[in-house]
Amino acid sequence: xxxxxxxxxxxxxxxxxxxxxxxxxxxxxxxxxxxxxxxxxxxxxxxxxxxxxxxxxxxxxxxxxxxxxxxxxxxxxxxxxxxxxxxxxxxxxxxxxxxxxxxxxxxxxxxxxxxxxxxxxxxxxxxxxxxxxxxxxxxxxxxxxxxxxxxxxxxxxxxxxxxxxxxxxxxxxxxxxxxxxxx
Amino acid sequence: xxxxxxxxxxxxxxxxxxxxxxxxxxxxxxxxxxxxxxxxxxxxxxxxxxxxxxxxxxxxxxxxxxxxxxxxxxxxxxxxxxxxxxxxxxxxxxxxxxxxxxxxxxxxxxxxxxxxxxxxxxxxxxxxxxxxxxxxxxxxxxxxxxxxxxxxxxxxxxxxxxxxxxxxxxxxxxxxxxxxxxx
Numbered sequence: 001x002x003x004x005x006x007x008x009x010x011x012x013x014x015x016x017x018x019x020x021x022x023x024x025x026x027x028x029x030x031x032x033x034x035x036x037x038x039x040x041x042x043x044x045x046x047x048x049x050x051x052x053x054x055x056x057x058x059x060x061x062x063x064x065x066x067x068x069x070x071x072x073x074x075x076x077x078x079x080x081x082x083x084x085x086x087x088x089x090x091x092x093x094x095x096x097x098x099x100x101x102x103x104x105x106x107x108x109x110x111x112x113x114x115x116x117x118x119x120x121x122x123x124x125x126x127x128x129x130x131x132x133x134x135x136x137x138x139x140x141x142x143x144x145x146x147x148x149x150x151x152x153x154x155x156x157x158x159x160x161x162x163x164x165x166x167x168x169x170x171x172x173x174x175x176x177x178x179x180x181x182x183x
Numbered sequence: 184x185x186x187x188x189x190x191x192x193x194x195x196x197x198x199x200x201x202x203x204x205x206x207x208x209x210x211x212x213x214x215x216x217x218x219x220x221x222x223x224x225x226x227x228x229x230x231x232x233x234x235x236x237x238x239x240x241x242x243x244x245x246x247x248x249x250x251x252x253x254x255x256x257x258x259x260x261x262x263x264x265x266x267x268x269x270x271x272x273x274x275x276x277x278x279x280x281x282x283x284x285x286x287x288x289x290x291x292x293x294x295x296x297x298x299x300x301x302x303x304x305x306x307x308x309x310x311x312x313x314x315x316x317x318x319x320x321x322x323x324x325x326x327x328x329x330x331x332x333x334x335x336x337x338x339x340x341x342x343x344x345x346x347x348x349x350x351x352x353x354x355x356x357x358x359x360x361x362x363x364x365x366x
Contacts, residue, residue, distance in 0.1 A: 014206075015202050015205070015206050016199070016202050016203050016206045016207075016339075019198050019199050019202040019231060020199050020335075022198070022229065022231055023197075023198050023199045023227075023228075023229050023231070023335065024199075026229040026230070027229065034231070041224070041234045044206075045206075046205065046206050046209040046210065047209070048202060048205055048206070048217070048233060049233065049234035050231060050232065050233055050234075051224045051232035051233075051234065123361075123363075124363075125361075139363075150363055151361065151362055151363035152203075152206065152339070152362045152363070152364070153339060153359070153362045153363035153364030153365065154363055156199075156335070156336060156339075176336070178306075178308075178334065179334055179335045179336040180306075180307075180322075180333055180334035180335070180336035180337055181335070181336030182336065182365060
């Protein structure tokens with residue numbers, strides 16, 4: 001059975017971060033769905049409109065091996081204020097399953113006390129907003145159930161780390177043979 | 184006046200390569216349109232559906248400072264067989280303007296004699312198909328009007344090189360401050 005994951009899009013999401021995760025996880029055979037907080041195509045931070053696979057309401061009670069939040073400042077504000085998203089994240093962590101967040105999105109975890117005492121990273125411009133977590137300078141940080149990363153330029157490393165954690169190092173290396181990312 | 188660019192999507196395009204180029208060029212203030220060979224959302228190699236900004240028919244007679252072809256094996260076959268695309272590429276080069284191609288897409292240039300005698304790079308699995316150009320091992324190659332690159336993992340370097348060529352090194356570095364790609 002393939003592992004299940006979901007990435008949650010909200011208007012203004014960072015497009016490269018979202019697409020890198022979906023592309024790389026699908027290359028690894030992980031069943032990742034693109035969910036959106038609203039119906040219809042969702043415009044990214046720079047106006048790329050992606051048609052989601054499902055709405056958040058359709059999948060908010062499902063179990064996933066991994067929930068991913070892409071960055072984007074507007075998107076992060078919306079995700080942080082959406083009770084469905086915070087409920088999903090809280091259950092995910094309470095039940096011992098993985099959460100990935102990149103760029104501005106790790107601040108959602110921090111703000112809702114979901115990263116308390118953990119080491120995380122995020123985009124340098126968001127660091128001052130972090131209150132309850134320790135900030136790392138690393139490009140990708142794994143601490144417990146949380147995997148965090150910094151920016152579009154670290155998104156491939158982030159996606160490959162998620163593959164490594166879900167499917168092992170060999171699978172990650174196999175995927176990267178075709179992708180040719182610098183690790 | 185901002186520079187104008189277009190990226191041409193056809194079903195099966197490599198999504199990360201396409202989105203990296205649009206994201207980075209828009210961050211640099213370049214007016215890049217997403218054109219598609221058919222109407223409606225276009226599904227990528229791994230099923231991400233992007234809504235194009237325009238159809239190819241709407242813009243095929245327009246002038247662009249840069250035309251970009253993303254990779255993807257199916258997409259590359261379609262682009263190579265589309266007379267509108269080949270006509271645009273031929274005019275672009277005849278009139279001394281830039282073409283970017285990544286992954287499988289540089290083979291379109293090779294096949295139609297548009298890279299004759301030039302140095303290009305492409306995805307390692309496509310190298311045997313190259314007949315009329317010299318293959319380089321570099322991750323991004325600039326030779327004359329042609330900028331070519333290898334894979335999703337080199338797409339950010341490719342996109343940043345395009346910014347550097349269109350808007351200068353300072354602009355490229357400024358964009359990469361927020362993007363944090365390794366150059």
